[in-house]
Amino acid sequence: MPKLTWIGKEAVVLHHQDVPTHLLEPVPELSCGDSNSGNLIVQGDNLIALKALLPRYAGKVKCIYIDPPYNTGNEGWAYNDNVNSPEIKKWLGKVVGAEAEDLSRHDKWLCMMYPRLVLLKQFLREDGVIFVSIDDNEQAYLKLLMDEIFDAPNRVGTIVWKNVTDNNPTNIATEHEYIICYARKKSLLPKEWKSPNLAVKDELLRIGDNFIKKYQDETERQNEYSKWFRKNKDYLWPFDRYKFIDDGGIYTGSQSVHNPGKEGYRYDVIHPLTGMPCKQPLMGYRFPESTMVELLKTGRVIFGNDENKLIELKVYAKDYRLKLSSLYDNSSDSFFNLLCRNDKARNKWLMI
DSSP states (O other), rough: OOOOOOTTHHHHHHHHSSSSSOOOHHHHHHHHGGGSSOOOOOOHHHHHHHHHHHHHHHHTTEEEEEEEOOOOOOOOSSOOOOTTSSSHHHHHHHHHHHGGGOOOOHHHHHHHHHHHHHHHHHEEEEEEEEEEEEEETTHHHHHHIIIIIIIIGGGGEEEEEEOOOOOOSSSOHHHHHHEEEOOOOOGGSSSEEOOOOOOOHHHHHHHHHHHHHOOSSSHHHHHHHHHHHHHHHGOOTOOTTTTTETHHHHEEEEOOBOOSSSBOOOOOOTTTTTOBBBOOOOOOOOHHHHHHHHHHHOEEEEEESSTOOEEEEEEGGGOOOEOOOOOOEEEESSSHHHHHHHHHSSEEEOOO
């Protein structure tokens, strides 16, 4: 596989080895939280900070999330997002030498990122992963750089995060960023990432239990829960469709009975009120009739008012597992918080 080249690369490929290891000095007056938690906030140049942390955490970090400069050229922000900042210019002059003056902004950005990514890789456990936020300015270069350092087969994927609404006059309104994910060894990752841990889920289950205890009559319980649901729906994502409740808890209907893409199973499901066969999915059912019989027996099938509506499956909130989607549409929340919801423990994390 061809590697990315740029002016100054030869000078930075092994630069991480030349960075001296500094001793971390605690500053009690700036400390906060539990001093025995094992968490650290390190202030200083991130390259030096990484080298100082490496002896303690090499090969031990489960998840790394970094939000590097996007190289937009914006100098008016609280954090200088321009590779021409005095600190970077001084560092480039020292490491790259005289040819640093001839570097393009992309060359400078790549020189800055390479040694830092090399060090970050050394922090990861064998089953560890790294997430990197970026936008269109350097996204293509970052992907090639990560392919080289972490190896292309260890690329996990790219998340598109719609995080803003752009009302400026432009050809294409830019309303998203990217989060690129790589593993130390992808073969050691679980087959899927789905987390049962979600604060809103725990709260919804608690509320559901209260409704079940308070209202013995199913109709009254549903009516009262419906009133509560309408008032609180905007705060329930991703449970903003879970508008039903029965003795088993809060649930929603799923149309995942159909077989996707090819002909499935064909049989009749009789509507309990009309006694007529319900409308079948276009490509048939996705599971055999024996499975449907078991679902009917356990009350996991939702019928419409008559046989003309497709049946749905009853999906309880207690069975929900949060997936990490390649599309993340949320401008009011950070991607880091999304990762935290997928990993309740949050142990052995590194955030830069």
